[in-house]
């Protein structure tokens with residue numbers, strides 16, 4: 129089990145903080161399997177949306193994804209709720225944490241810009257996402 133923090137960097141203009149609605153936000157991610165295979169599709173997960181993990185008795189996760197290459201079933205779940213607000217303009221700040229099993233996120237797309245304020249900020253955050 130690996131907990132990865134998603135950090136974004138954005139320039140805030142005319143807004144003091146960026147927040148998402150924790151009950152209604154789709155986290156669009158691209159992921160890479162432990163075998164090295166990158167999934168080219170944008171996948172999304174929602175905090176309140178759980179899927180059963182095949183083969184794991186009683187186990188469920190926000191996102192279950194099967195690797196095309198090694199056929200392993202991997203999963204990702206949001207750890208924290210609510211999502212922390214982004215307030216440090218121009219600096220990296222953690223806005224979410226993911227419990228990653230077998231995969232790691234390699235890209236994040238804020239996508240739903242209306243939930244983030246300005247479109248420019250949204251695009252900027254997309255370009256400056258990192259995982260630690």
Ligand SMILES: [Zn+2]
Nearest residue numbers: 161163195198
């Ligand atoms: Zn794989």
